[in-house]
Amino acid sequence: MLELKSKEHIKGIRKAGRIVAACHKAIAGRIAPGVTTQEIDRFVERFMLDRGATPAQKGYKGYPFATCASVNDVVCHGFPDSVPLEAGDIVTIDMVADVDGWKADSAWTYALGRTTAAADKLMKATMLALMEGIQHAYPGRRLGDVGHAVQTRALREGFQVVTSFVGHGIGRQIHEHPTVEHRGEPGTGVILEEGMVITIEPILTAGRDDVYIAHDGWTARTRDGAWSAQFEHTVAITKEGPVILTRWE
Numbered sequence: 001m002l003e004l005k006s007k008e009h010i011k012g013i014r015k016a017g018r019i020v021a022a023c024h025k026a027i028a029g030r031i032a033p034g035v036t037t038q039e040i041d042r043f044v045e046r047f048m049l050d051r052g053a054t055p056a057q058k059g060y061k062g063y064p065f066a067t068c069a070s071v072n073d074v075v076c077h078g079f080p081d082s083v084p085l086e087a088g089d090i091v092t093i094d095m096v097a098d099v100d101g102w103k104a105d106s107a108w109t110y111a112l113g114r115t116t117a118a119a120d121k122l123m124k125a126t127m128l129a130l131m132e133g134i135q136h137a138y139p140g141r142r143l144g145d146v147g148h149a150v151q152t153r154a155l156r157e158g159f160q161v162v163t164s165f166v167g168h169g170i171g172r173q174i175h176e177h178p179t180v181e182h183r184g185e186p187g188t189g190v191i192l193e194e195g196m197v198i199t200i201e202p203i204l205t206a207g208r209d210d211v212y213i214a215h216d217g218w219t220a221r222t223r224d225g226a227w228s229a230q231f232e233h234t235v236a237i238t239k240e241g242p243v244i245l246t247r248w249e
Helices: 007-028 037-050 117-134 143-156
Strands: 067-071 074-076 090-099 102-111 167-169 176-180 197-200 203-205 211-213 220-222 228-230 233-238 241-244
Touching (some): 007 090, 007 102, 007 233, 037 067, 037 090, 074 090, 074 203, 090 117, 090 228, 102 117, 102 228, 117 143, 117 197, 117 203, 117 233, 143 176
Antiparallel strands (some): 067 074, 067 090, 090 102, 102 233, 167 176, 167 197, 197 233, 211 220, 233 241
16 A cells, blocks of 8 residues: 655654765765675664664564675675675665654665776766656656656666666655656656655666576675666655655765
């Protein structure tokens, strides 16, 4: 069932979103070659707890960490580990904060030191695809418009959308209705309404969009070993248009 949020509800989600955004900004200042994703995971959990939030991913369907940490060819849901990151790596940190029962979700891909031109292009294209989708998230538009905008930008930049993973509604639960695909046809799909809160979170890859799940049951990797990037915001649909609730200050 699709739940429309009141202005007070959206304020609650925004409060969680500000903590997520502040945490991503803090990660940007500390993630570097030699740091491990396990260290980042511990930092995120402490950062949230110190600010009155809890990491909502930890324990969700048995997931054991506060973050997902996806390096290079890992598409999403990677387990934080003790392997030091290397110069040239790209790593996506995905997190959900819960404040007073309201949740906000954002993923960000970070470059470690000097990366290749190809990796830089992939990251830039993914961010552009995300923002293109957000710009179509107005009341009265449809989710097919959002997905079409994301996919069109990705293809224009020379990349594929990984279609196995989608965005979603969010609020009291991490995953709520509706499903937000990052592909689609204009004028199709669920109509966007004032009060909806969704995540838009495209994953782009430099190769094929085929993925497989590793033995841990969570980590998704590209089958061809191509690198991927992801950027995600939690977005409220308002009468004035889309409002990003996880925007960095």
